[in-house]
Amino acid sequence: MDLKAEVEALRQRLEELNHAYYVLDSPRASDGEYDELFRRLERLEHEHPEFASLTSPTQKVGAAPLSAFASVKHREPMLSLxxxxxxxxxxxxxxxxxxxxxxxxxxxxxxxxxxxxxxxxxxxxxxxxxxxxxxxxxxxxxxxxxxxxxxxxxxxxxxxxxxxxxxxxxxxxxxxxxxxxxxxxxxxxxxxxxxxxxxxxxxxxxxxxxxxxxxxxxxxxxxxxxxxxxxxxxxxxxxxxxxxxxxxxxxxxxxxxxxxxxxxxxxxxxxxxxxxxxxxxxxxxxxxxxxxxxxxxxxxxxxxxxxxxxxxxxFKSRQASTTLLDIEISVGRTGALTPVAVLEPVPLGGVTVGSASLHNVDEIARLGVKKGDRVLVERAGDVIPKVVKVLTEERDGSEIEFQMPKECPACGTPVVKEADEVVMRCTNASCPAQLRGTVAHFVSKNALDIDGLGEKLVAQLVDAGLVKRLDDIFRLQYDDVVALERMGKTSTENLLTAIDTAKTTTLPRVFFGLGIRHVGEHVAEVVAQSLGSLGALLDATEDDLVAIHEVGEKAAESIVAFVANEQNKLVIKALLDLGLNATCEAQSTGGPLAGMTFVITGTLPTLSRKDAENLIKKHGGKPVSSVSKKTSFLLAGEKAGSKLKKAESLGVEIIDESQIYSMVGDAPQ
Ligand SMILES: [Zn+2]
Incomplete structure (x- = not known):
């Protein structure tokens, strides 16, 4: 059989197997058999790009990201009923x-x-x-x-x-x-x-x-x-x-x-x-x-x-009436205070419903709901049921008006409500209800990047009471850590070394890691460039912050509110005392890539998108997102799409991963 015929035969076979599995719901081959055929087809298409086809089953795994969806006018309108x-x-x-x-x-x-x-x-x-x-x-x-x-x-x-x-x-x-x-x-x-x-x-x-x-x-x-x-x-x-x-x-x-x-x-x-x-x-x-x-x-x-x-x-929506026994406040891992209705359990659409979200204080006001009310509960496609209506005619005067607490029920910190938001939040980064989340964020890849400290271990450390505040990470002792489940001698040593190394992290990473609302990686970076030190954050005013290019009012307000919180202030001071020697990488003016801009597209053989950006930045270059005539290089990997075409049409030089390594004189690790 010639190759072209084999490619076509493989495609037909895979199509048949897909149809049997996903449409008819009756598999005709084992997963292993399917994978083998799929890989064979993938290899032939890779070795013989002339056979590539958009309708090949190999295309079902997805393609390079788009920058936006194009709008399509329907040839015949899709009427509603x-x-x-x-x-x-x-x-x-x-x-x-x-x-x-x-x-x-x-x-x-x-x-x-x-x-x-x-x-x-x-x-x-x-x-x-x-x-x-x-x-x-x-x-x-x-x-x-x-x-x-x-x-x-x-x-x-x-x-x-x-x-x-x-x-x-x-x-x-x-x-x-x-x-x-x-x-x-x-x-x-x-x-x-x-x-x-x-x-x-x-x-x-x-x-x-x-x-x-x-x-x-x-x-x-x-x-x-x-x-x-x-x-x-x-x-x-x-x-x-x-x-x-x-x-x-x-x-x-x-x-x-x-x-x-x-x-x-x-x-x-x-x-x-x-x-x-x-x-x-x-x-x-x-x-x-x-x-x-x-x-x-x-x-x-x-x-x-x-x-x-x-x-x-x-269909009629799935509703039932029941008594709202109480309103509890749950503090989410992002600090949002959500009122939750505690209901007398009632069967509804195949499940027993015992609680329902009330979303926020505005929703409570809209419903006019009080503790002890008879309410109508609905499950409309949503997994979490909601209270749709108060049956006011069933009130007997014993119902009690509800007030949102002014303090976080988990830690007692006064809650904050942003001007254009209906959600109330606890801004304490050490709030026990949020601690697992804030610590996990603090040590995550784009923040302090502490190797070996994943979500599970963070949960163990928090639950064991070893980490009560962000800075406790740097106070962990060998004996405490090694005693945790699934931790051995080597893993504990490695973890403590990684934590120690993290003390020399960069300032943007610390700012980002604090988990301040509206402070993403980019804002953290520009704030770090401008303030230059962690201590300076304690004295920054809203005016100082807004004056920084690319820092908006929301972010500035949020940073000031964060630092105003006594607990957060303690964390920052403690980090400084512990010798967290975060500095801000000076904006590189030298380096082999100085003055050059790079657009990255497609899948690179070894570098992730983020790593490639960091490599470019490290050597003085600037990663940008869209191709223009001014772009110095397009760094293209596999399955590069529209950006590659655009770069070709504009005459932008196209390089691959190995070329970027040789430009910076760095070998792949
Ligand atoms: Zn709290």
């Missing part, structure tokens, strides 16, 4: 259709679940995926092709088995995440990384990643149920369209899709699915009814914004 809120609305819908088509017409409807996901349109030209766009406002969406390619159940080429593949077709559907996959993902996230409120937010957030490699790692799924513009499509009904989709390897809403001939049948099916909604593996918020026959749809046409032949029937 009119809503039915009760059974009579469904009967009215049917009656209107009969009136327009004639009473003697036979009308059948397709019945589908309404998935609570993100609307998507896929354009296939001659069976190959060429564009994926979000629904957006229905007229214009975003080009998320690179991300859609990574979704396992989206075929990059349509299967040519069964219905003829149209020359051009825009296939519409919904991207979603199963409840199970969502919960699994969320449970593994740390609070710093942020958890998603519900599967829909998660799906949206995952689809809007500029780096499609991140999307590739997310458990997204998609089903399809409609088409936009199509040339050469030979189907005459929704039922046939769904069958055609299936024959092309696309996932459809089985086993819920049905054709139903009577309006009472539709109503019954709607309620049946509503009752079973917790058994559906993904979030659904209603059902969609469409006239099955395309010719009848043609006659019915559309009003300005909705087609007359379809309707979305909403």
């Amino acid at each position: 009119a809503n039915a809120l009760n059974d009579d609305d469904i009967r009215d819908f049917h009656a209107r259709i009969l009136k327009l088509l004639g009473d003697d017409m036979d009308v059948a409807y397709s019945f589908e679940p309404k998935i609570d996901g993100i609307g998507l349109g896929l354009t296939y030209e001659h069976g190959e995926l060429t564009l994926a766009a979000t629904r957006g406002d229905g007229t214009k969406g975003e080009d998320i092709t690179a991300n859609a390619r990574t979704i396992s159940s989206i075929p990059l080429r349509l299967k040519n088995e069964g219905y003829p593949i149209p020359d051009f077709i825009e296939i519409r559907g919904e991207v979603f995440t199963t409840t199970h996959a969502f919960e699994e993902f969320n449970s593994k996230r740390t609070e710093e990384e942020g958890r998603y409120a519900n599967p829909r937010n998660f799906t949206g957030g995952s689809l809007r990643q500029l780096d499609s490699r991140i999307t590739a790692a997310r458990p997204l799924d998609a089903v399809f149920y409609a088409c936009g513009e199509a040339k050469g499509l030979e189907v005459r009904s929704q039922e046939e369209l769904i069958r055609a989709f299936q024959s092309w390897g696309l996932k459809v809403a089985t086993p819920y899709f049905k054709i139903i001939g009577t309006v009472e049948g539709l109503i019954a099916a709607h309620h049946e699915l509503e009752d079973a909604r917790d058994q559906v593996p993904y979030e659904i918020d209603g059902t969609v009814l469409k006239v099955n026959d395309f010719e009848q749809r043609q006659i019915l046409g559309s009003r300005s914004r909705n087609p007359r032949w379809a309707i979305a029937c909403k």
